[in-house]
Amino acid sequence: MPRIGVFALQGDVREHLAALTSLGADAFPVRRPTELAQCDGLVLPGGESTTMIKLAATFDLLEPLRERVRDGMAAFGTCAGMILLADRLLDAAEGQQTIGGIDMTVRRNAFGRQVDSFEGALDVVGVAGPVPGVFIRAPWAEEVGPGVEVLAEARGHAVAVRQGPLLATAFHPEVDGDGRLHRLFLDGLATA
């Protein structure tokens, strides 16, 4: 049973724990380095990326997170979590840092005010049939490096990407009970 931590200093932690548990993972919240050390993989939830990164630094998790990702730990970031996994940001808050790991430039709040939040069915590489996409003040990946695979697009922009053991979606697969993106993440761990 894979041990999957969910970064739990801020964000929609409960929904991710529920999705992972229902798929048979041993899922638990991560708030300190000792908990991070137990993880085979980590989920970075939706929430507010500026708050999440500040709290990570305050709770001495930022460097351990960077280290684990550098060492090849699997991670799945959703929405704010996608922002945290980006090597580069556009429309970042002043001085906003990331954990990094995925060679991409992510624009925060990219879909703009008019369509602040929306839902739409998405085709995702590796998932059979359309996936419900719930976008809430979502980012997109504006540019991706050659090692990054774009798994889904919405309105012409990359909203699901994968680079090795790192997976990120601009939408929130934890809120709709679909489970297939979490499955994709867990399947990736099994074959790693």
Ligand code: GLN
């Ligand atoms: N706009 C948020 C941020 O920049 C992300 C929104 C979300 O996770 N739903 O962190």
